[in-house]
Each structure stands twice: as structure tokens, then as C-alpha cells.
Amino acid sequence: MTIAKDQLSSLIKRIEALEEEKKTFADDIKDVYGEVKSAGFDPKAVKSIIKRRKDPEKYAEHAALVDSYIETLGWDRTPLGSAKGEGAMVQ
Amino acid sequence: MTIAKDQLSSLIKRIEALEEEKKTFADDIKDVYGEVKSAGFDPKAVKSIIKRRKDPEKYAEHAALVDSYIETLGWDRTPLGSAKGEGAMVQ
Amino acid sequence: MTIAKDQLSSLIKRIEALEEEKKTFADDIKDVYGEVKSAGFDPKAVKSIIKRRKDPEKYAEHAALVDSYIETLGWDRTPLGSAKGEGAMVQ
Amino acid sequence: MTIAKDQLSSLIKRIEALEEEKKTFADDIKDVYGEVKSAGFDPKAVKSIIKRRKDPEKYAEHAALVDSYIETLGWDRTPLGSAKGEGAMVQ
DNA sequence: TCGCCTGATAGTTGCC
DNA sequence: GGCAACTATCAGGCGA
Numbered sequence: 009m010t011i012a013k014d015q016l017s018s019l020i021k022r023i024e025a026l027e028e029e030k031k032t033f034a035d036d037i038k039d040v041y042g043e044v045k046s047a048g049f050d051p052k053a054v055k056s057i058i059k060r061r062k063d064p065e066k067y068a069e070h071a072a073l074v075d076s077y078i079e080t081l082g083w084d085r086t087p088l089g090s091a092k093g094e095g096a097m098v099q
Numbered sequence: 100m101t102i103a104k105d106q107l108s109s110l111i112k113r114i115e116a117l118e119e120e121k122k123t124f125a126d127d128i129k130d131v132y133g134e135v136k137s138a139g140f141d142p143k144a145v146k147s148i149i150k151r152r153k154d155p156e157k158y159a160e161h162a163a164l165v166d167s168y169i170e171t172l173g174w175d176r177t178p179l180g181s182a183k184g185e186g187a188m189v190q
Numbered sequence: 191m192t193i194a195k196d197q198l199s200s201l202i203k204r205i206e207a208l209e210e211e212k213k214t215f216a217d218d219i220k221d222v223y224g225e226v227k228s229a230g231f232d233p234k235a236v237k238s239i240i241k242r243r244k245d246p247e248k249y250a251e252h253a254a255l256v257d258s259y260i261e262t263l264g265w266d267r268t269p270l271g272s273a274k275g276e277g278a279m280v281q
Numbered sequence: 282m283t284i285a286k287d288q289l290s291s292l293i294k295r296i297e298a299l300e301e302e303k304k305t306f307a308d309d310i311k312d313v314y315g316e317v318k319s320a321g322f323d324p325k326a327v328k329s330i331i332k333r334r335k336d337p338e339k340y341a342e343h344a345a346l347v348d349s350y351i352e353t354l355g356w357d358r359t360p361l362g363s364a365k366g367e368g369a370m371v372q
Numbered sequence: 373t374c375g376c377c378t379g380a381t382a383g384t385t386g387c388c
Numbered sequence: 389g390g391c392a393a394c395t396a397t398c399a400g401g402c403g404a
Contacts, residue, residue: 030306124212235346255326
């Protein structure tokens with residue numbers, strides 16, 4: 009029983025230590041996003057760019073697919089956001 | 100005390116009923132995405148389109164900002180995803 | 191092509207309609223939680239109760255397991271939260 | 282303009298580096314949970330224990346509140362999960 | 373092995 | 389404006 013105790017205790021300690029490390033970096037990331045904002049950049053847009061860079065190929069595929077669907081729907085000449093009434097675009 | 104009991108009980112019952120209703124629609128949505136897939140469309144791309152349509156203006160702003168940053172970074176002529184080695188693009 | 195257009199358009203419309211319905215109930219739920227709070231109950235605790243009721247058996251199993259581990263670790267006589275220094279409890 | 286470029290580029294690089302570090306620890310944590318499972322412990326229960334330990338006071342308060350509500354509702358003598366028909370418990 | 377489904381993480385919104 | 393809850397997206401594990 010003591011074996012189980014030591015084993016479980018050890019596993020918990022290890023996880024807690026790792027989570028603390030992880031949190032350090034999560035906090036650092038948050039700080040840098042603070043700098044991003046302070047520097048006048050939009051954090052959300054910056055995040056998008058970083059995400060794209062993670063897997064550019066995947067992003068390109070997705071974008072191409074979305075574009076093709078928009079074309080299929082015939083929205084390519086009536087850009088989204090061009091008017092308040094685009095709720096009527098899908099009829 | 101009975102008053103508190105009845106009140107709390109009633110609130111809980113109402114929430115549970117509403118959650119059930121909500122779940123019905125969530126399930127229906129999932130079903131339709133199943134149809135989307137069956138029809139040969141990519142559910143993820145369809146979801147993107149629906150999201151855009153929710154707030155086209157917001158989407159346009161965001162996209163414009165991302166584009167401007169990409170231009171700032173000088174990536175406009177070296178499209179993301181064009182090469183495996185673009186990890187070196189930000190140097 | 192027109193077939194694809196109509197099909198895709200229809201699917202999108204259906205999803206959007208369902209999401210609107212879903213949102214109605216989500217909003218209603220939020221309202222009731224507002225009442226919960228107004229009535230002096232803690233919304234978070236109420237939510238816990240509702241969650242338990244969803245699958246009581248599962249909850250009971252989980253709780254039993256957690257308790258057994260706590261016992262294994264010898265924490266049953268040194269309740270969590272009893273002291274600031276419980277970081278030292280797992281050694 | 283070059284200043285903006287360098288600044289933005291630097292911020293992005295920093296975030297990406299930090300995210301990589303963060304991922305390292307996330308992966309390590311996952312590995313340890315693998316060991317937890319291999320050792321015959323339930324990862325979910327272990328996770329619950331770790332969560333409690335993070336903020337024992339907060340957990341205790343929450344649990345006390347939930348218990349008091351259950352008592353208010355008169356469920357303390359009809360344990361949750363005792364029967365299939367407990368849907369009728371809240372009447 | 374593929375699809376499902378739960379759990380984890382990231383994004384959004386509302387509150388303080 | 390920051391923080392916390394909630395939602396939605398995504399990945400990994402489980403079962404068919």
C-alpha cells in the first residue's frame with residue numbers, strides 16, 4: 009500500500025511541477041501579447057498570423073476551399089460585408 | 100426554508116428543461132453538418148462561411164489588418180506555405 | 191453547378207436557422223442563472239448540482255475514486271485546505 | 282516602416298519560441314498521465330486531485346455550498362444516483 | 373482502421 | 389481594462 013502511495017504521490021508531484029513550468033510560459037506569452045498591444049498592433053491579428061505560420065499548407069487549403077464555396081454560392085461579386093442586408097444573400 | 104427549497108428547485112427545473120431544448124438544436128446542427136459532409140462539402144469550410152456571414156464587417160476588418168501586417172513583414176511576395184522552410188522567414 | 195449551389199445554400203440556411211434557435215435557449219438559460227443569482231444562490235454551485243444530476247452514477251464513481259486516492263495518499267486526516275502549507279503534503 | 286517590421290517580427294518570433302517551450306511541458310504532462318494510467322490509476326481522478334490542491338480553500342467553499350443546496354433541496358437522504366428515476370426528485 | 377465522443381485548449385463575451 | 393466564465397474548436401482515446 010505504501011508503494012501505491014509513494015508512486016501516486018510521485019506522479020502528482022511531477023505533474024504539478026510540469027504544470028508550473030507550463031504556466032510560466034503561458035504567462036510569458038500573455039506578457040508578450042501585452043507588448044504587442046502596447047506597440048499598437050492588434051493582438052488578434054497577430055495571433056492569426058502566428059496560427060497561419062504553424063501550418064501554412066493547411067491554411068492555404070482551407071482558404072481555397074472557402075473561396076471555392078463562396079464562388080459556388082455566387083457571392084464572389086457581392087462581397088460579404090458590402091451591405092447591411094446581406095442576410096438576404098442566401099435565398 | 101421551504102420557500103428557498105421550492106425556489107431553488109424551480110430554478111433548477113427550468114434550467115434543465117431549457118438545456119434539453121438547447122441540446123435538441125445542437126444535435127440537429129450536428130446532423131446537418133453530417134449532411135454537409137455526405138454531400139461532399141467540407142464541414143469546416145462551411146462553418147467558416149457561416150461564421151463570416153454572422154458578422155461580415157468584423158471579418159473584413161480582421162482580414163484587412165492581417166493583410167496589412169503581412170505586408171509590413173514583407174511576406175506578401177513570399178506567400179505563406181510556399182515552402183517547407185518558411186520557418187526562416189521571420190529573422 | 192446550380193445543383194451544388196442550391197444544395198449548399200440550403201444546408202447553410204438550415205444551420206443558421208438552427209443556430210438561432212439554439213441561441214434563444216442559451217440566452218434563456220443565461221437569464222435564469224441571472225435569477226439564480228438575484229435569489230441569492232451561487233450560480234456556480236447550482237451549475238454543479240445540475241451537472242451531477244445529469245449523470246449521478248458517473249459522478250458517484252468518480253467521487254469514490256477520488257476519495258480512495260486521497261485515502262491512499264493519507265490525506266483523509268489532513269483535509270485539503272486546512273492549511274496554507276499543504277504544498278508540503280505530498281512528499 | 283522598417284522599424285515596425287522589425288518590431289512586429291521580433292514579437293512574433295518571441296511568441297513562437299515561448300509557445301514551443303510551453304508545448305514541451307504540455308507534452309511532458311501528457312506523458313506522465315500516460316504513466317498514471319499504466320500504473321493503474323484513473324487519470325481523471327488524479328486530475329481532480331491536482332485541481333483541488335491548486336486552490337483547496339476555493340474547492341472547500343464550493344463543495345460546502347453545493348452540500349448546503351443539496352440539503353436545502355432535501356436530497357441528502359436520497360443520494361443522487363441511487364435510482365434511475367431520480368429525474369422525479371425535483372418536483 | 374475509421375468514426376465517434378469525450379476532454380483540453382483557445383477565443384469570446386460579460387462582469388467587476 | 390482586466391478577469392473569469394462560457395462557448396466553440398480541436399485533438400486524442402475508445403469502441404465498433
